[in-house]
Amino acid sequence: MAAVSVAAEWQLLYNRYYRKPELYQMQWKHVDLTRNKVACAPFGGPIAAIRDDAKIVQLYSESALRKLRIFNSAGVQISETVWRNAGGRLIGMAWSDDLKLICITQDGTVYCYSFHAELIKTLSLGQDGLKHSIVECVFWGNGVVCINEAVELYCIPDFNNPSPIRLADTGLEDMPLCMAVIEPQYTMSGNVEVLLGVSDSVMVVEEDGVQQTGAEIGPIQKMVVSRNGKLIASFTHDGRLLVLSSDFSNIIFEYTCESALPPEQLAWCGMDSVLLYWDDMLLMVGPYGDPVRHLYDEPIVLIPECDGVRILSNTNMEFLQRVPDSTVSIFQIGSTQPAALLYDALDHFDRRSAKADENLRLIRSSLPGAVEACIDAASHEFDISQQRALLRSASYGQAFCSQFQRNRIRDTSRTLRVLNAVRHPDVGIPLSIQQYKLLTPSVLIGRLINAHQHLIALRISEYLGINQEVVIMHWACNKITSSLAIPDADLLQILLDKLKLCKGISYAAVAAHADKSGRRKLAAMLVEHEPCSSKQVPLLLRIGEEVTALAKATESGDTDLVYLVLFHIWQKGPTMEFHRTIHARSLARDLFICYARCYNHEFLKNFFISTGEIQDAAFLMWKESWELAKNPMASRGSPLQGPRIKLIENVQKLFSETREHVFESKAAEEHAKLLRMQQELEVTTKQPIFVDSSISDTIRTCIVLGNHRAALKVKTEFKVSEKRWYWLKVFALATIRDWDALEKFSKEKRPPIGYRPFVEACIDADEKGEALKYIPKLSDPRERAEAYARIGMAKEAADAASQAKDNELLGRLKLTFSQNAAASSIFDTLRDRLSFQGVS
Structure with a gap:
């Protein structure tokens, strides 16, 4: 009997069943779709409503102020704001992929609102404003195309990076009959294609060109592109519904409607059928068979989804979808499919009937498929009791089936628990299983936290094993913003109780938000709990805690962090304060000195002097003098040599202030004196050869140049010895x-x-x-002998050597004259004589 009651609600379109379960009774009040402009987001997203100023309505007890109100899919109001935009009449309104509400007014101004009706930004379709009013807008995922009274097309391809562009000139004088858009992801060029119904053909407009197509199929009064961009459903002037390929080369099927009046709404229901809506009738047309009619006594709005269409009315929300094959196999009247028998077997088992065992024997070979069908049918159900019954059937069959994945029921149950939680009217996100898989759990959690449904987002994250940091972070930031009346100490404890639930969470990011919200004291308390120095230190600098930041950076041992703090303090505060801050911290001081030695000697010199390290400053200045010497402009007699000498004189003064550097003081004094004399010599001789030479070289150069007086002056000045x-x-x-x-x-x-x-x-x-x-x-005969030998005078060398009576010297001199036989004999004779005298 249960099977009959379920299938009785289905409607057959050719050989496919469709059903229209009610999702919600709308909880809003005083919302009439005939008097409001409405924008509904796909994937069970929110609904935005604002009174339509194009219609004359009786206000009843409503305020004269127009309000932009945002509801969830169950009609529960989330937020509202007064519509104060002065851009003229509201022409179009839609939700972007990331759930930002885009509103376009008559003057081409684009207003972007958040989920909570907060104005995020505004921009204009034209750089200098539009000269002609906007007439119509067509939205897609994250973009929009608008047409104005002059039949000019403007496009924003991506709301995240809004840069309006003007499409090619259409050359039209009259407004097109209808307009549709093929999204960039489905076009060959990768750019948006705008389809305009013009006369009996279709004009395709891109950024860089226009072309005519679809000749003699029109005039087309309404067009809509399928979700995959491959098909186009169109309604012609003579009341025909045409489904064509996106290039208009092929008519897939055609249906003649009873009325030539164009429908108010035209939408795809999945990829299997097309919906047409007039005042009181919703017509569903498929490629084969008779259409299905649904009558309504109140206005509706069609919301296309990937697997069907949500139908919004003043009182309820329904979901029109094709009945899944698995559900048909179980609940179709008279079904003898294995899944139907398995479902029936559980019913018999509950009633303790032996028919249960008989059913199982009949489908034993097909039992895995029957179990899978029950699981799949359960995943597509919105009714919780029906989900439970189907899953129990699957579990019952699985007990007799050894060749089945045991985790299928568990995974489906897990998914359905998530879907049932977000389908609750308080949350109001009526996702189907197919929509959920396409949206992904992480995006769903993102949408929940944007709707401030933090608790359920946290529980779903925990249940699915997804990192909870994003949820807790968003909750913490939102808590800080919305709890201005709570003292910092109390709010800190509330935040810490939740933040500690997630290991590795960024306390610095929460502290940054607190600082941005004007709660600097709270930010300082939060950042103390951040374990990661690379996150902690930059934030401490941002909130003005430089000393603490330097201490934390030093403790971390990360030189990059220390340098970050040093440069921040250096640029921000007075020099003396910077010196005092780093002087007591050895690592910071050493790193600063290392950097300044390479890039800023002047600052380092001032640092040494201010901290009383006179000798270090002196050595640094001395090094500067040698660096200055490498500059050709500061040497070789140049007037720039003066500053260098002055620098060394200052070095001498600094060294003279300490007893431990008497030698250095004297050396610096003499160095400066020598440089000054060398500079004078270069000026007088006009020869750039003195500077940076030694005292000996200076004297030698003076003598070579014939300037004996200058040489003598250098000798006297520097007390050069006579030798x-x-x-x-x-x-x-x-x-x-x-x-x-x-x-x-x-x-x-x-x-x-x-x-x-x-x-x-x-x-x-x-x-x-x-x-x-x-x-x-x-005076020394040996020296005379060697001197004579060097100039080749063998006899004189021999005579001098004989006077020295040195056999070893004679031997050496003989080798010197080895090429001269006569000379060699002289040395041999002398050596024999010396040897004889020694013997005697």
Whole structure:
């Protein structure tokens, strides 16, 4: 009997059954669809209603102010706001994919409202405003196309990135009979295609072109594109319903209606049939067989879904859908399918009838399929008692079926519990199983939290094993915004009690929202509970807790975080305060010094001075002086050399303030003095060869240039010793080959370095004759012997060596003259003589 009662409500369209269960009795009051513009979101989404200003209505007891009201699908009001927009008449209204309400007014202004009737943003279809009023809008998922009085088409392809574009010029003078849109995802170009019913054909308008198609099928008075973009249902001027391919090349089927008056609404019911609605009749037409008629004594709104159509009236919400095959197999009158017998077997089992066992024996080979059919039929049911009966049948059959996935009933039960929860009138989201799978659980949870249904969203997340962080985060942020009267300490405890339920939740994100809401103290208390330093520190900086942020960053050991805090404090506060803040923290101080050494010496120098680290500042300035020396503009006699000398003089002053750096102070003083003298020499000689050379090189260069007075001044100024002075002058004079001056210099007084440097200087210059002037003056016979040998005088070298009575020297000198046999014999004779004398 139960099967008869269920199937009796179905209607047959050719060979397919359709049913129209009631989802809700609408709970709203004083909402008349004839007097309101209504926008209904798919997937059981919300309903927006506003009084239609295009119609003359009697206000009764209503306020003269127009209100935009938002309800759930059961008619429970969620929010409302006064409609104050001054953009003229409201032309179009629809919900975007992410449940933002889009309203377009006559002047081309687009208003975007949230789920809670809060104005999010506004924009205009034209950059400088439209010259002509908007006449009609066609929405799709996340976009809209509008046409104005001048037959110009404007498009917003994506409300998330709204950039209005004007489509190609249609060239039309009169308004088209109808308009439809093929979404970008179903077009070859990837751009929206607008279909305009023009005369007896259809005009396809894109951003970059216009083309005519569908000749001699019109005039078309109404068009609607199927959900997959492949088919178009159209109503012609002579009362025919045509279903065509989207390129208008093929007529799929045709049906002649009883009236040539175009329907108020035309909609697809899934992909199997088309609905046409006139004042009091809803006509459902399929490709075969007679149509099905539904009569209504009140206005309705058709809401297409992926698997049917929701029908909204003033009093209730229904869902017109094709009856699933599994349900037909069970409840069709007279059905002998295995699933029907299994369902019947459970009924007999409950009544303790032996017929139950008989039914099971009949379908034993088909039992897995029967169990699957019962599970599938249960998933498509809206009635909870019917779901339970079907699942019990499946469970009963599964007990006798070893070859069946045991988790199918569990998974379906889990899904149905979720669907039944969100279908409750207080939530008002009447999703079917197919819609739920297409929408996905995560999106459903997102919609629930946007509707502030946090508790059920949390329970569903927990039940399905989905991360609850998103739900708790949204609840916490909403709690902060809506609890301005609760003291910070009390609200903190309320938040912590919930936030601790979710491990790894971002306390910093909640604290950021508290700061954004103007509750900085609460934000500071919340961020203390954030375990992740990379999230905690930036927020502490944002709320002005720089010292705490530096401490947390230092504790974390993350140098990037420390640098983040340092730069923030550096740019924000006074310099001295920055110095005091980092001086006591070694890691922060060391990192700052490391950075400043590379990029900002001046700031680092001031830091060292302000913290009393005089020697560090001095060493830094000294390094700066050498860096300055690398700049060719600051050396080589340039006036820019002055600042460098001044810098070194300042270094000397700093070093002189400490007892531990006497040497450095003296070195800096002499360095500055030398640089100053070298600069003067470069200026006077116009030769950029003095700066940064040593004292010895400076003296040598002066002598080479003939500036003996300057050389003597450098010697005196830096207390150069006589021996060093002689060495430098000897080789300098030899370099310029001033042999007379060299000889004169050797006779001024007995050289403190002896005459050997004179000899070496001459020999190095390959002047043997000059060397002979000084070799006889060498007091050591060994030195004389070696000097004579170097200039090739073997006999004189032998004589000097014999005076030294040194066999080893004679042997060395013999090797020097190994190529000269006569010279070698002289050295052999001398060695024999010395050996003989030693023996005797």
